[in-house]
Amino acid sequence: MKEIWTTMASLIGVLAFSRTLLHTIFPPELLFSFTKLFHRFFTCFSSYSYYDITEIEGVNTNELYNAVQLYLSATASLTSSNRLSLTRGLNSSAITFTLSHTDRLTDVFNGVTVVWEHIVTQRQSQTFSWRPLPEEKRGFTLRINKRHKQFILKPYLDHITQKANEIRRRNEDRLLHTNSRNGSLDSRGQPWESVPFKHPSTFDTLAMDPVKKMEIMADLKHFADGEAFYTRTGRAWKRGYLLYGPPGTGKSSMIAAMANYLQYDIYDLELTEVQTNLELRKLLMKTSSKSIIVIEDIDCSINLTNRNEMNVGGGDRCRFGFGDGLPEIETGGNNNNHNNSITLSGLLNFTDGLWSCCGSERIFVFTTNHIEKLDPALLRSGRMDMHVFMSYCSFASLKILLKNYLGCTTDDVEPEVLRRLEEVTDAAEMTPADISEVLIKYRRNKDRALRELVETLSVRAEKNRIGFRQSEVEEVAEEEKRELENVDDMKMI
Ligand SMILES: Nc1ncnc2c1ncn2[C@@H]1O[C@H](COP(=O)(O)OP(=O)(O)OP(=O)(O)O)[C@@H](O)[C@H]1O
Ligand SMILES: [Mg+2]
Numbered sequence: 001m002k003e004i005w006t007t008m009a010s011l012i013g014v015l016a017f018s019r020t021l022l023h024t025i026f027p028p029e030l031l032f033s034f035t036k037l038f039h040r041f042f043t044c045f046s047s048y049s050y051y052d053i054t055e056i057e058g059v060n061t062n063e064l065y066n067a068v069q070l071y072l073s074a075t076a077s078l079t080s081s082n083r084l085s086l087t088r089g090l091n092s093s094a095i096t097f098t099l100s101h102t103d104r105l106t107d108v109f110n111g112v113t114v115v116w117e118h119i120v121t122q123r124q125s126q127t128f129s130w131r132p133l134p135e136e137k138r139g140f141t142l143r144i145n146k147r148h149k150q151f152i153l154k155p156y157l158d159h160i161t162q163k164a165n166e167i168r169r170r171n172e173d174r175l176l177h178t179n180s181r182n183g184s185l186d187s188r189g190q191p192w193e194s195v196p197f198k199h200p201s202t203f204d205t206l207a208m209d210p211v212k213k214m215e216i217m218a219d220l221k222h223f224a225d226g227e228a229f230y231t232r233t234g235r236a237w238k239r240g241y242l243l244y245g246p247p248g249t250g251k252s253s254m255i256a257a258m259a260n261y262l263q264y265d266i267y268d269l270e271l272t273e274v275q276t277n278l279e280l281r282k283l284l285m286k287t288s289s290k291s292i293i294v295i296e297d298i299d300c301s302i303n304l305t306n307r308n309e310m311n312v313g314g315g316d317r318c319r320f321g322f323g324d325g326l327p328e329i330e331t332g333g334n335n336n337n338h339n340n341s342i343t344l345s346g347l348l349n350f351t352d353g354l355w356s357c358c359g360s361e362r363i364f365v366f367t368t369n370h371i372e373k374l375d376p377a378l379l380r381s382g383r384m385d386m387h388v389f390m391s392y393c394s395f396a397s398l399k400i401l402l403k404n405y406l407g408c409t410t411d412d413v414e415p416e417v418l419r420r421l422e423e424v425t426d427a428a429e430m431t432p433a434d435i436s437e438v439l440i441k442y443r444r445n446k447d448r449a450l451r452e453l454v455e456t457l458s459v460r461a462e463k464n465r466i467g468f469r470q471s472e473v474e475e476v477a478e479e480e481k482r483e484l485e486n487v488d489d490m491k492m493i
Contacts (some may be wrong), residue, residue: 174197276346
């Protein structure tokens, strides 16, 4: 018995040594080509068919590779594969299992057993590419018995894609994407850089008029459930929101709440990093369904100051140059000169045109502090389906902030304090962000927090009242001055 064990141990040792030797002697590329050749030769006489699914096809990322990886990672954790690679993305909560190099895994689909193998080889350093490619070439090989391939290959791959989507939705954190600097692509050919999206803002924590809030939530729900409606009416399945209002009134928080409510990814588009309409279109093509595409502070991303003079005869067609750091608007019905810059029509096409319909179930959100600075073309009805004004904190909104920060309802607040708060909140014209600061500072002592809040709001309301009075007095004085000047003019005549 002992001898048998010794012989087996030496055999395993020899096999392992030969494998290491092969890997040491031959460069990985040569070994890979040789293996492929061997596979091809072997396939002619084999009763199996082999399918290669490489990570990168030409210059594009192969979505099927990612799907297989996710699908296998869900099954791999349950199997007894010898070795698995474990990965967890930065800040991600999901752990992904995947096969190591040359490791195999068996799967059963509709009673048919198939085998997966993961092949990893080093990429040749001298390979020319117009963008950086990963150092390793990775791919899966699927082995199916020739007798079964006709009837299981397609359904099996469809099954994998569907499962992968389910896993992605269930396990994976939703993502916050932003476009790379100067439109550069990453090593996987993606123009978007992504991190897990973990913003805690929800419609429960968002302080705003409850009726308006319910209206927006209902609108979002109808949108998400509206596939049949959009198909029936021949409309693209997308919706546009324009959020406007002073800084600190919750526009960004609203976007996060929308994403959390619908479980959508966010694409935060930095327009100043986009050079041309074509680039904008490519970015759009690389967004996924079930996502919110955001352009924040649109008035700051695009310089619309000379709109009126420059738009003469130009209609909607305006060209943004990149003179002083901000894209600058120019006129022109002639598109020939526009190859190297973003145009307003390009931006409108981004949200409205034929290209905006590639993919589906997408929401466009623009935010601005100065709606009056926006080109009317952006505001025309049908462009942005909903215009939402995010206003200063009202008493109704204040109640939500009190619940968020102090954990108290109106029943927990003394009637006199509540009356004072109701009296001064609207007049104070403070943003939810300003009020949150006061509440955060004193959150450990509820009574003190409420006292400070009443004080701060009262002081601000009084300031506004004096300011308003002063401006009224100035206006009256100005009016009187104008009248006197008119009388003098009449006397001269
Ligand atoms: N309506 C709100 N409800 C709850 N919290 C809010 C609200 N508005 C502002 N805040 C608080 O203030 C902070 C800043 O708000 P946010 O960034 O959403 O404002 P904004 O309107 O996007 O401002 P800006 O115009 O400067 O981008 C948030 O992190 C949040 O804590
Ligand atoms: Mg913001």
